[in-house]
Amino acid sequence: MTVATDDTTVGTRDEQTTESTVQRSQIQQFWRQYKKNRLSTFGGAIIGAVLIVALLAPVLAPHDPTVQFDSPPEKYHPMPPGSEIILTNDGEIQQRSTAILGTDHVGRDLLSRIIFGVRTTLIIAISVVLAAMVIGTALGGLAGYFRDSWIDETIMRVMDIIFPFPSLILAIALLGAIGIGETTYQFAVLGSVTIPNILKMILVVTIVYIPRFARVMRGATIREMEEDYVDALKSLGAGDISILVRDVTVNSIQPVVIQGTLYMGTAVLVSAGLSFLGLGVQPPKPGLGVMLSNARGYIYSGEWWFATFPGVMIVIIILGFNLLGDGLRDALDPKYETRGEG
Amino acid sequence: MWKYIVKRLLLAIPTLLGVSIIIFGMMYLAPGGPIDVMLGPHAASQEMINSLRAELNLDKPLHVQYFAWLGDVLRGDLGNSWTITQGTAVRELIVNRLPLTTELAILSLTLAVSIGVPAGIVGAVYQDQLADHFTRIAALTGISVPNFWLGIMFIVVFAVEFQFKWAAGGWVPPWQDPVANLQNLLLPTIALGTAVSSLIARMMRSEMLDTLGADYIRTARAMGVPRWRVILTDAVKNAFIPVLTVIGFALAGLMNGAVLTETVFNLPGVGKLLILAIDRRDYRIVQGVILFIAFVYVFVNIIVDVLYAYLDPRIRLGGE
Numbered sequence: 001m002t003v004a005t006d007d008t009t010v011g012t013r014d015e016q017t018t019e020s021t022v023q024r025s026q027i028q029q030f031w032r033q034y035k036k037n038r039l040s041t042f043g044g045a046i047i048g049a050v051l052i053v054a055l056l057a058p059v060l061a062p063h064d065p066t067v068q069f070d071s072p073p074e075k076y077h078p079m080p081p082g083s084e085i086i087l088t089n090d091g092e093i094q095q096r097s098t099a100i101l102g103t104d105h106v107g108r109d110l111l112s113r114i115i116f117g118v119r120t121t122l123i124i125a126i127s128v129v130l131a132a133m134v135i136g137t138a139l140g141g142l143a144g145y146f147r148d149s150w151i152d153e154t155i156m157r158v159m160d161i162i163f164p165f166p167s168l169i170l171a172i173a174l175l176g177a178i179g180i181g182e183t184t185y186q187f188a189v190l191g192s193v194t195i196p197n198i199l200k201m202i203l204v205v206t207i208v209y210i211p212r213f214a215r216v217m218r219g220a221t222i223r224e225m226e227e228d229y230v231d232a233l234k235s236l237g238a239g240d241i242s243i244l245v246r247d248v249t250v251n252s253i254q255p256v257v258i259q260g261t262l263y264m265g266t267a268v269l270v271s272a273g274l275s276f277l278g279l280g281v282q283p284p285k286p287g288l289g290v291m292l293s294n295a296r297g298y299i300y301s302g303e304w305w306f307a308t309f310p311g312v313m314i315v316i317i318i319l320g321f322n323l324l325g326d327g328l329r330d331a332l333d334p335k336y337e338t339r340g341e342g
Numbered sequence: 343m344w345k346y347i348v349k350r351l352l353l354a355i356p357t358l359l360g361v362s363i364i365i366f367g368m369m370y371l372a373p374g375g376p377i378d379v380m381l382g383p384h385a386a387s388q389e390m391i392n393s394l395r396a397e398l399n400l401d402k403p404l405h406v407q408y409f410a411w412l413g414d415v416l417r418g419d420l421g422n423s424w425t426i427t428q429g430t431a432v433r434e435l436i437v438n439r440l441p442l443t444t445e446l447a448i449l450s451l452t453l454a455v456s457i458g459v460p461a462g463i464v465g466a467v468y469q470d471q472l473a474d475h476f477t478r479i480a481a482l483t484g485i486s487v488p489n490f491w492l493g494i495m496f497i498v499v500f501a502v503e504f505q506f507k508w509a510a511g512g513w514v515p516p517w518q519d520p521v522a523n524l525q526n527l528l529l530p531t532i533a534l535g536t537a538v539s540s541l542i543a544r545m546m547r548s549e550m551l552d553t554l555g556a557d558y559i560r561t562a563r564a565m566g567v568p569r570w571r572v573i574l575t576d577a578v579k580n581a582f583i584p585v586l587t588v589i590g591f592a593l594a595g596l597m598n599g600a601v602l603t604e605t606v607f608n609l610p611g612v613g614k615l616l617i618l619a620i621d622r623r624d625y626r627i628v629q630g631v632i633l634f635i636a637f638v639y640v641f642v643n644i645i646v647d648v649l650y651a652y653l654d655p656r657i658r659l660g661g662e
Contacts, residue, residue, distance in 0.1 A: 039479070039482075157356070157360075158360075160357065161357055161360040161361060161364070164594065164639065164640075164643065165361075165594070165636065165639065166593075166594040166595070166597040166598045166635070166639065167594070167598060168598035168601060168602070169597055169598060169601065169616070169632065169635055172601070172616065172617075172620060173365070173368070173628065173632045174368070175620070176368070176619075176620045176623075176625070176628045177368030179623075180620065265485075265486065269488055270598075272488055273488065273490060273598070273602055276488075276490055276602065276605075277601070277602070277605060277617055277620075278621070279620065292490070292491060292494065295494070296494070296606075299494055299497050299498060299502065300497070300501065300502060300510070302502055304498045304502070307491070307494045307495075307498065308495070308498070311488070311491035311494065311495070314488055314491060315486055315487050315488070315491070318485075318486040318487075318488075319482070319483065319486040322482055322485060322486050323482065326482065
């Protein structure tokens with residue numbers, strides 16, 4: 001009896017060693033595939049640079065993004081790139097400097113607002129994708145593990161109702177329901193809690209993205225469930241939740257993560273769209289979408305820089321994520337279907 | 343075939359019911375409940391509140407309220423607006439704005455399909471060659487540019503810089519002045535169509551790659567049928583089925599885009615109505631528009647599925 005147990009242990013250890021070698025070489029192969037694609041390396045570089053800008057925003061931004069500067073006499077905001085801006089205090093001139101990319105309609109420095117806007121945009125997109133990924137993975141994993149049971153049916157029915165709906169319109173509908181703007185809720189336990197609109201937007205867009213991750217994860221889980229080791233674990237008496245969390249999820253998470261990178265781009269797109277419609281980030285908080293919303297009133301009067309620069313930044317961020325995501329996906333599986341939605 | 347259509351229609355019922363429950367439930371999620379949500383800052387007289395209370399059956403249990411509301415909706419009664427010319431039926435507001443949105447959607451989809459489908463085919467046929475790289479990068483850029491920003495840039499360049507009168511936005515019904523109508527919709531169509539065509543090109547390429555890798559294509563090539571003839575007669579014919587699916591998918595992008603494009607170009611369409619209603623917290627309109635969009639979306643997808651089934655004998659015969 002003891003001998004038999006020893007045998008099993010040895011066998012398992014052997015398997016583990018081979019498996020980790022296989023895994024390492026798989027990662028190496030993946031990396032080699034990824035590096036071969038010059039476009040995706042470029043995308044990775046863009047995202048790296050954008051992340052650095054977001055992290056170092058206070059250092060990189062020449063001015064406070066919310067300070068309203070004065071214009072020189074006879075000049076009015078928004079002022080074109082390279083204009084002189086003046087900081088006054090009680091009519092006394094404190095400081096003169098230059099707005100490299102111009103100013104916005106109330107005299108804030110456009111460049112500083114774009115730099116901090118990158119930060120806001122990334123915080124929103126990363127929060128949305130991470131939250132949706134965690135919840136979607138949990139739901140999809142449960143549905144896939146208990147395939148065709150009532151758990152699967154209930155989860156996927158709800159997901160099927162949300163999934164096909166146009167993302168932006170669903171987000172608008174949900175935002176409309178919970179009310180736009182800051183809301184203070186009264187809770188018995190927590191007292192009064194004030195929820196800013198940006199948090200509402202993150203919540204709403206997360207709901208929109210949960211079904212996408214749930215679907216991918218369910219598929220991956222079902223594929224993984226066909227592996228022999230799952231039956232082996234079950235017969236050894238491992239609990240369902242333990243198998244699902246410690247083995248199946250760990251092994252099938254890769255496509256979900258790749259999907260996450262691909263959805264980063266569309267999450268930026270949706271949240272910028274919501275802010276542009278005035279339903280997302282609220283001024284004076286700097287955000288790229290809300291800057292475009294502010295700029296709308298100045299398009300026809302010729303202040304081109306106001307709408308151009310924040311938009312260019314949005315395009316750079318989305319392009320970066322799309323290049324990166326495409327490259328990761330191709331490296332994982334060149335035949336993976338291109339399916340997405342704006 | 344009929345069996346399949348009926349099955350598909352029956353399957354849509356739970357989805358639409360689910361959507362209706364969510365839309366109905368939204369009012370109760372909001373702080374302040376339905377009266378506050380629907381009258382919002384306009385909560386004027388006690389008279390208005392009382393009439394709304396009666397209209398919504400607020401003194402009755404929740405399920406009674408829901409079925410009463412659902413009954414109205416099924417009869418086509420979406421309630422009345424409180425903020426846009428008080429008392430106008432929401433249905434009327436939507437119907438009045440429908441021609442513009444429909445025209446914009448059809449024009450953009452036509453543009454998107456006529457660019458996206460050939461681009462996807464070229465990309466797949468010349469996989470990993472120059473033409474493929476070019477179309478892929480173009481499509482990737484296309485999905486990375488927000489259509490509302492593209493619209494703004496169009497206005498900056500064509501309306502402000504070049505002073506083209508037709509570029510300034512606005513809408514004239516086609517039955518009044520068809521030329522001006524098309525001129526006005528030119529830029530919105532391109533702004534909206536670009537992203538959708540990129541989506542279509544990307545999906546078309548991957549569908550086409552699958553088809554080109556199929557055994558029967560290789561057999562045909564091996565039998566000496568010229569490359570382009572195989573592509574145009576066999577592969578494209580079979581890839582036409584995926585095009586339909588792609589259009590079903592593209593519809594969601596088109597609807598999202600229409601809301602933003604109509605806002606940028608100041609077009610009085612259904613999307614603009616939704617934003618206007620949200621701004622004014624006119625919940626009856628929001629509910630009505632969302633329901634309407636859900637309805638259109640579900641039914642267009644059913645039509646796409648039925649056409650798909652009709653074209654694909656595997657489904658057509660399997661469904662009998």
